[in-house]
Amino acid sequence: xxxxxxxxxxxxxxxxxxxxxxxxxxxxxxxxxxxxxxxxxxxxxxxxxxxxxxxxxxxxxxxxxxxxxxxxxxxxxxxxxxxxxxxxxxxxxxxxxxxxxxxxxxxxxxxxxxxxxxxxxxxxxxxxxxxxxxxxxxxxxxxxxxxxxxxxxxxxxxxxxxxxxxxxxxxxxxxxxxxxxxxxxxxxxxxxxxxxxxxxxxxxxxxxxxxxxxxxxxxxxxxxxxxxxxxxxxxxxxxxxxxxxxxxxxxxxxxxxxxxxxxxxxxxxxxxxxxxxxxxxxxxxxxxxxxxxxxxxxxxxxxxxxxxxxxxxxxxxxxxxxxxxxxxxxxxxxxxxxxxxxxx
Amino acid sequence: xxxxxxxxxxxxxxxxxxxxxxxxxxxxxxxxxxxxxxxxxxxxxxxxxxxxxxxxxxxxxxxxxxxxxxxxxxxxxxxxxxxxxxxxxxxxxxxxxxxxxxxxxxxxxxxxxxxxxxxxxxxxxxxxxxxxxxxxxxxxxxxxxxxxxxxxxxxxx
Numbered sequence: 001x002x003x004x005x006x007x008x009x010x011x012x013x014x015x016x017x018x019x020x021x022x023x024x025x026x027x028x029x030x031x032x033x034x035x036x037x038x039x040x041x042x043x044x045x046x047x048x049x050x051x052x053x054x055x056x057x058x059x060x061x062x063x064x065x066x067x068x069x070x071x072x073x074x075x076x077x078x079x080x081x082x083x084x085x086x087x088x089x090x091x092x093x094x095x096x097x098x099x100x101x102x103x104x105x106x107x108x109x110x111x112x113x114x115x116x117x118x119x120x121x122x123x124x125x126x127x128x129x130x131x132x133x134x135x136x137x138x139x140x141x142x143x144x145x146x147x148x149x150x151x152x153x154x155x156x157x158x159x160x161x162x163x164x165x166x167x168x169x170x171x172x173x174x175x176x177x178x179x180x181x182x183x184x185x186x187x188x189x190x191x192x193x194x195x196x197x198x199x200x201x202x203x204x205x206x207x208x209x210x211x212x213x214x215x216x217x218x219x220x221x222x223x224x225x226x227x228x229x230x231x232x233x234x235x236x237x238x239x240x241x242x243x244x245x246x247x248x249x250x251x252x253x254x255x256x257x258x259x260x261x262x263x264x265x266x267x268x269x270x271x272x273x274x275x276x277x278x279x280x281x282x283x284x285x286x287x288x289x290x291x292x293x294x295x296x297x298x299x300x301x302x303x304x305x306x307x308x309x310x311x312x313x314x315x316x317x318x319x320x321x322x323x324x325x326x327x328x329x330x331x332x333x334x335x336x337x338x339x340x341x342x343x344x
Numbered sequence: 345x346x347x348x349x350x351x352x353x354x355x356x357x358x359x360x361x362x363x364x365x366x367x368x369x370x371x372x373x374x375x376x377x378x379x380x381x382x383x384x385x386x387x388x389x390x391x392x393x394x395x396x397x398x399x400x401x402x403x404x405x406x407x408x409x410x411x412x413x414x415x416x417x418x419x420x421x422x423x424x425x426x427x428x429x430x431x432x433x434x435x436x437x438x439x440x441x442x443x444x445x446x447x448x449x450x451x452x453x454x455x456x457x458x459x460x461x462x463x464x465x466x467x468x469x470x471x472x473x474x475x476x477x478x479x480x481x482x483x484x485x486x487x488x489x490x491x492x493x494x495x496x497x498x499x500x501x
Contacts, residue, residue: 064427082375083368178459179428233350240357247364251371259494260416262435263427 026224027231028215037234038102042130043201044239045095048246049133052088053190060140062186064179067142068260075257086250092134094242096275099127107326110309111214117306119207124302126200129193131275136189138273142182147261148270150185151177156283159292177263277340278333298329398488401481410468415492424466425457434492445486450474 030036059078061070074081103123106112112120139150154177157168173180225231272280283291301308309322345353402408402415410419415433422428436445452472458465477485 064429077376079376080368080372083372174459176425176459177427230347230350233347233354236354237350237357240354240361244357244361244364247361247368251364251368254375259434260432261427262432263429 022209023228023232025209025227027213027227028219029221029223029225030216030219031213031231032225032234034234034238035105037231037238038098038105040235041098041238041242042095042102042126044235044242045091045098046197046201048091048243049088049095050194052084052091055084056088057190060186062140062183064142064182064261067140067182068257071141071143072257075255082254083247083250086253086255087246088137089255090246090249091242092137093275094246095130096134099123099130103127104330107305108323109214109216110322111216112306113310114306116207116211116214119204119211120306121303122200122204122207124299124305126197126204127302128299129197129200133189133193133197134273134275136185136193139185140182140189141257142261143258144261144267145258145270147177147263148267149272150181152270153272153276154181156292159288160296271340274337274341278336281336281340395488395491397481397484398486398491401477401485402488405473405476407485410470415489419468421456421466421468423459423463424468425459428459428466430468433489434494437490437493442486445489446482449477449482449485 056074059070059074059081061067071085074085076082106120106123112123135150135153138146139153140146154168154172157171158164160167169175171181171184172178173184271277279295282294285291286294305322305326312321312325315321407415410430411433412418412430415436418426418430418432420428421430424430440448448470450473453470454472456466456469473482
């Protein structure tokens with residue numbers, strides 16, 4: 001064994017200690033609280049999504065005439081296909097929830113402040129990438145609802161100033177949703193977006209390592225605990241718990257599929273998936289210009305939040321204006337979500 | 345929670361996950377026996393006796409060649425505005441009245457709208473059946489086409 005190690009060391013000249021170092025890092029004791037484990041949850045879900053996604057590509061055919069039937073095949077014919085598809089779908093929803101909860105935790109504990117502003121920006125980019133993942137994934141089913149949700153969703157891109165129309169053409173591969181759209185969305189979903197999210201997650205983790213885990217305001221405890229095995233065990237517990245919940249959810253609520261996409265028959269009631277409800281409700285309430293402009297401002301505001309908050313703190317110190325504004329926006333988003341879910 | 349307790353919990357959850365997967369495996373055969381409502385309802389051989397003449401016309405007069413079995417597998421039609429495919433017929437009941445459909449079958453669709461106005465003319469178009477089908481045959485065909493609408497479809501997942 002020692003000879004093999006020596007052989008390997010000569011060819012891979014990295015010290016074992018260097019590889020072990022990240023696992024030996026000491027974490028502040030507040031991380032023992034389960035709520036602070038939320039950051040690792042999206043990573044666990046991403047791994048579940050990647051594994052099930054790879055399995056789904058074995059049977060999925062990204063061509064309009066066959067896409068729907070290949071999904072139906074996965075759902076009704078392929079051994080355990082319904083389970084894999086159900087877990088993939090469930091994990092995608094949980095991923096959005098997990099990223100949101102993590103962002104809320106970071107927001108409330110103001111962990112985005114100097115010098116961690118760039119990591120917050122990376123986090124917002126990760127959230128938007130997650131939503132794009134969900135949107136492109138939903139469009140691949142190619143049943144009536146997914147086809148028309150794609151049509152309406154991509155229509156909104158046209159109103160983005162300057163780049164809207166070329167971007168829409170690039171995404172659709174033509175002026176309308178057509179076979180090119182499906183292959184492009186498939187390409188984005190399994191190649192471009194995984195590469196983007198992989199880089200973003202990597203950069204996010206590098207920043208956490210560079211700055212160290214942020215401590216909540218007022219927490220003066222000096223105790224630490226090791227990343228391995230303590231923290232890894234906690235994340236393993238969360239991962240197993242999520243998998244159990246997902247498998248049992250799919251057993252009781254297996255995935256189904258609607259009728260095939262029919263480009264010349266618009267369904268009477270089209271709605272996006274729940275995670276777009278707040279935006280959808282907002283767009284329905286306002287004119288198109290205000291709706292799109294407001295959404296873009298909201299996204300820009302999210303990106304720049306650490307700097308906006310620092311500015312508010314200068315204007316009115318210790319008044320917690322940032323928290324008040326953030327809470328107001330969060331509640332408004334929640335109201336739009338509930339409104340569209342039950343009344344829309 | 346102590347490290348030992350966490351290790352036990354990991355083991356416990358591991359067993360629970362294994363149990364859940366075994367239950368899922370047990371359910372697998374049942375799930376795969378369930379037929380896709382959208383597929384079965386459009387399958388041509390499942391039409392009732394009253395619809396058989398319409399199905400026969402659909403097959404013998406070549407509708408099936410472009411629109412596919414059950415009217416649901418449209419052939420590829422380059423640069424056609426309808427998703428570059430010959431349209432599916434399973435929702436004609438929602439999209440056309442009987443009179444509109446009669447007119448469509450009689451007159452055909454000689455010019456198919458282009459997806460890209462600068463692109464090539466779509467090669468497939470619907471011919472006129474005015475001189476090929478009697479009024480009675482068109483009615484039978486429409487009865488069959490209306491029957492293609494998926495029954496009990498469950499939209500969403």
